[in-house]
Amino acid sequence: MLRIEPQHCPIPEVLEDNRWGWTEYYIGIRGEPLLVNPRIRTCVAFLGRRHDGEERIVATGFFLSLKCGDLYFPYLVTAAHVIERTRSFDYSDDGIVYLYLNAKTGARFKTIRSEIKHWYFHPTNPAVDVAVLPFKMLPELDHTVLESDPPLEVVANPRRWLIDVGTDVFITGLFLRHFGRERNIPIVRTGTIAALPEEPVTFVKDDGSEQKIKAYLIETHSVGGLSGSPVFANPMVPAISESNIQLQARHIWIGLVSAHWDFDPDQPEQENINSGIAIVSPRESVMEVLDHLDLHEMRQKVITNRIKNKAPKFDDAGEPLAQKTRAPKPEDRISVPIPTRGQFEGDLAKAVRKRNKK
Template identity: 35%
Template sequence: MRINDAIRKAVVFLGIVDDKESFVPYGTGFVALWPTQIPGGYHIYLVTAHHVLKDIKSSKRDLIVRIDGRDGNTALGRIAAVDEWILHATNPLCDIAVIPFVASPETFDFKGVDLTKNAVSAEFIEEYDMGLGDAVFTAGLLTRHFGISRNISIVRNGNIAAMPDEPVDLGDLGQQEVYLIESRSIGGLSGSPVFLSAGPRVRKGMFVIDSQDDIERLLGVNIGLFQVQPSSDRARTDEADRRDHFLELMSSGIAVVVPVERVIEIIRDTPKLIEHRKKQLQASPPQGRA
């Protein structure tokens, strides 16, 4: 399945610069757009998984974003310190972090996801009967191959394995309402956007092609692998002397996706970001297309 190349252009890499002045990637981020009252204008944000930022903070180095430039090369930029990123106000364990992002579309080659037009909403789920088995994909970082002159983001496909109907035990993150998707995840994909694939799907018990909605929609943010827990996931038929550490090395094949609603709640409802948008409009015109 081919995807719209604009999806990959919404992806950036987050990391540090080491002692050799080389970029060391830690995880994925992506550009999200929130429209202004002025037609065609957007406020621009970066979104990632909070644990990616905490890992970078532990390195005691500056947080760096790697983004493609229109000159054909990547650019490295120092951005807001980890502690300045905005978290969810009412769910402190929600593994999502957001920060306003200033980048000129004339200088940098990026796109953004419009959270008011291209995101999965409760209304969309109801109207299009979205559910188990629907195809999804994610675009993000492969740490061993992330590009030299350009960011190279990989694309991984899968399907919805569980809807966020009930909270899931995520260990240190507590009980969270998340999607589980059948798609193997790797460390670099943390913070990457996950999209519902466009095209044919089962709707109200019938296989249909939704030609009126032939676009990819942001489902949420990949925050990592649903780890196999030897104590709870070992089948009763497993050999009694089987070593737990073999299971600890296993991937469950299930990735955890925080619903896009949490991102929208942070951007829409956080007083600090509301005030920032007001000041941004007063100080200068909106940043325009992205």
């Protein structure tokens, strides 16, 4: 019989997770891979359409912000074919893309209608399967916005956080057979990078035409509904100290799911499992769409207005105008009118006459 010495048995202990800019503690075994942070699922929303008089949830989108100076511009990102299909009356009754979002309070999710004309696609290459929607994040929404730039630690140490063939990845998004009746319930699928975007991948569009796109190939079994889902690389490296060895991981956004081979990923009627290879449009393709001239002008207009509002104003002589400020008024202060001398003497005479009558 094999005897295991006590010192060789893994003992659960309190571990720290500092990946998100704050410290979280959990019980685990040192050296085991860290789990996916549950907040990562809040970056996704579900997209739907109305067909035959009934709303159907069919795909996934996610929130992404682009930093310009000290401003962040949020967008909803998904696969372009999800939006393009909505143009067809065979697919959509009204040509509206329905957004299903979780709220911070209340059980029901919020539904927002978006028109196709408000979505933006790649400015020069229609084969790129990316669409973005400028989206103002409302405070009542229970969603997280991803940053388009990778973490500073990853940028500073690219060889330490290497993303290559065999790197673990995970996808979060819609599962058509269980998406939640009261709130969106995204699932998490795991896999590995099977191929880097070295050569264009053949992508078959709805009309049967073949397009060549730049893409990762990800080995992961999945079913319909994950089109437009964000994909994260999850490289893990050992952190060695004097007392122990611990695995560290970083969730690095690398792109979005465009399709799977073998069957249409957005048809809920098909339940077959695909070939296991997903086509993932890389982060660079998303950034190219965000660099659309119209979107660039929108951002520039906001930046210009902000600078204009902050800039000092001058009079005709070139002297800076004094800023008008109001002193704060305490809530407990009672405003009492001050009488004139005539009012005071008149009130005093009335009081004397009233006293003499008594």
